[in-house]
Amino acid sequence: MRYIEPHAHMVSRVTDDYVHMVTAGCAAVCEPAFWAGYDRSSAAGFYDYFRQLTEHEPKRAAKFGLPHYCWLCINPKESEDVKLADDVLAIIPEFLDRPTVLGIGEIGLNKNSRNEITVLEKHVDLAARHNQLILVHTPHLEDKLKGTRLIMDVIRNDSRIQPGRVIIDHVEEHTVQMVLDAGLWAGMTLYPESKCSPARAVDMVERYGDERIWMNCACDWGVSDPLAVPKTALEMRKRGHSAAAIDKLIFQNPARFLAQCPKFKIPEG
Amino acid sequence: MNRSQILDLYFVDARHKLIDLAAFLDRYERAEGAEDFRMAAFRTAVLELSKGNNDKARQVLLAFSDPTTEPIPAATTKAACGAWPGVQ
Ligand SMILES: [Zn+2]
Numbered sequence: 001m002r003y004i005e006p007h008a009h010m011v012s013r014v015t016d017d018y019v020h021m022v023t024a025g026c027a028a029v030c031e032p033a034f035w036a037g038y039d040r041s042s043a044a045g046f047y048d049y050f051r052q053l054t055e056h057e058p059k060r061a062a063k064f065g066l067p068h069y070c071w072l073c074i075n076p077k078e079s080e081d082v083k084l085a086d087d088v089l090a091i092i093p094e095f096l097d098r099p100t101v102l103g104i105g106e107i108g109l110n111k112n113s114r115n116e117i118t119v120l121e122k123h124v125d126l127a128a129r130h131n132q133l134i135l136v137h138t139p140h141l142e143d144k145l146k147g148t149r150l151i152m153d154v155i156r157n158d159s160r161i162q163p164g165r166v167i168i169d170h171v172e173e174h175t176v177q178m179v180l181d182a183g184l185w186a187g188m189t190l191y192p193e194s195k196c197s198p199a200r201a202v203d204m205v206e207r208y209g210d211e212r213i214w215m216n217c218a219c220d221w222g223v224s225d226p227l228a229v230p231k232t233a234l235e236m237r238k239r240g241h242s243a244a245a246i247d248k249l250i251f252q253n254p255a256r257f258l259a260q261c262p263k264f265k266i267p268e269g
Numbered sequence: 270m271n272r273s274q275i276l277d278l279y280f281v282d283a284r285h286k287l288i289d290l291a292a293f294l295d296r297y298e299r300a301e302g303a304e305d306f307r308m309a310a311f312r313t314a315v316l317e318l319s320k321g322n323n324d325k326a327r328q329v330l331l332a333f334s335d336p337t338t339e340p341i342p343a344a345t346t347k348a349a350c351g352a353w354p355g356v357q
Contacts, residue, residue: 035347107341111344112335141349145334175329199279200326238278239270 001025001243003229003250004267006108006258007135007169007187007216009034010057010068011049018064019248021202024230027251028067028265030258031057032106032135035077037221043087046074050091053068054098069264071105071135072096079110079119096130098133099115102261103127105135106169109147112139120154128160133189133261141194148175152182165260169216170195180212185257189218190228198232202239205249214254310352 002025010017010031020052031053033046040046053070061068072095074088095101104127109116127134134155139147148168155161168179169187172195179186188204189195196204201215217228225231233246258264270278297308298349314332335353 077347096328110347111349112340113344114340114342116344117340139349140354141351142333142335144351145331146337149338150340172330173327174334203326 001230001233001250002247002267003233004217004258005029005217005226005229006214006253006254007032007189008059008226009218009220011052012221013219013226015060015063017206018066020059020224022064022066022142024227026066026230028258028264029061030068030069030071030102030254032071032137033073033075034137034220039078043084043091046088050095052065054095054100055163058100059183064133067100067265067267069100069102069258071133072101073104073107074119075106076108076110076116076120076137076139079116080113080151082115082118085119085122089119089126093130094125094243096132099263102258103133103135103249105133106137107134108137108151109139110137112143112144112147112150117150117154120151121158124158124161128158133258134161134166136166136168138175144170144172145174148178151168152178152184152257155184156182164212167214167257170218171204172196173200176208176213180208185212185214188213188215188217190232191218191224193223198228198235201232202235202241205236210245210249210253212253212257213249214257215250257266297341306354306356307352308337313356 002040005021005026008029008031010029034054050072058068072092074085079085104123107120107123109120114120136151138144138151155166167185167187170189171179171186176186188201190198190201205213215229215232217224217226219226233250238245255266259266310333314329317328317332322328333352
């Protein structure tokens with residue numbers, strides 16, 4: 001079995017996780033920029049983080065033959081401070097040409113505030129000006145439905161953005177349909193305690209189809225499982241899905257979306 | 270998969286989760302204190318399980334969701350608590 005892990009925060013994980021992922025068939029990993037669990041004190045903190053994502057982490061993954069890509073942004077949890085966000089947005093362009101940067105992400109909303117929306121709009125503008133793919137984080141729990149609608153409004157309002165170049169991540173049963181109906185890609189995040197379980201993810205694939213949808217573990221410093229994608233492949237097998245159907249969902253689909261950025265090289269199967 | 274196969278695969282797990290849920294409600298109701306909005310949303314969500322809809326997971330999620338459409342003035346916290354405080 002081969003798979004692409006399209007969303008994993010490897011800077012928060014130990015090297016053993018790389019070993020386990022590659023052993024399980026991981027052929028490429030993509031790391032969106034996110035919240036460190038505490039607020040960074042300045043744009044300089046983000047500068048160092050972007051260097052970590054574009055220089056250090058690809059080397060760490062390469063020790064196991066694993067291609068590592070990343071996405072850049074200031075995440076929604078730190079977007080209430082618009083001045084800080086402006087400072088970070090100003091340094092992102094100098095990283096965009098680096099060979100493993102796939103686009104802008106994970107942007108989006110957290111508590112659905114006005115400032116978060118302002119910063120989201122600025123990121124969407126940055127992506128449009130630099131012709132970048134977009135990876136969107138949708139809010140947690142009670143805030144997800146409203147946040148997903150607000151995010152889709154922002155994307156729809158920018159006519160330069162093609163929906164097929166945007167993935168809306170962390171969809172659940174109450175948001176997946178509207179995302180797919182809008183022509184956007186949908187990401188299902190497999191978490192032990194929130195978001196989506198393997199069984200529910202497979203339910204959604206069975207109900208809403210396997211076009212424009214991927215699965216990810218979004219492992220980070222919290223309770224999360226770097227092997228959630230291959231474990232969900234096992235769930236599909238238990239239900240009688242074919243090897244070809246599994247390969248489409250966990251390898252071909254992410255490859256198809258990510259290859260819209262010419263820097264993403266589809267790994268040999 | 271047919272219904273029998275789904276039961277073979279998931280019944281024991283679902284039974285386990287249902288008993289855990291019942292024990293949670295017992296634990297909560299044994300304790301002192303006022304009901305808050307989280308349990309109000311929870312009880313509404315539980316009712317969805319006995320309706321005949323074929324989108325129970327979606328309805329449960331909607332029962333916990335903020336249904337409003339206007340952005341909030343400012344984010345004063347980073348965390349979500351699982352239910353919308355506006356629920357009565
Ligand atoms: Zn993430």
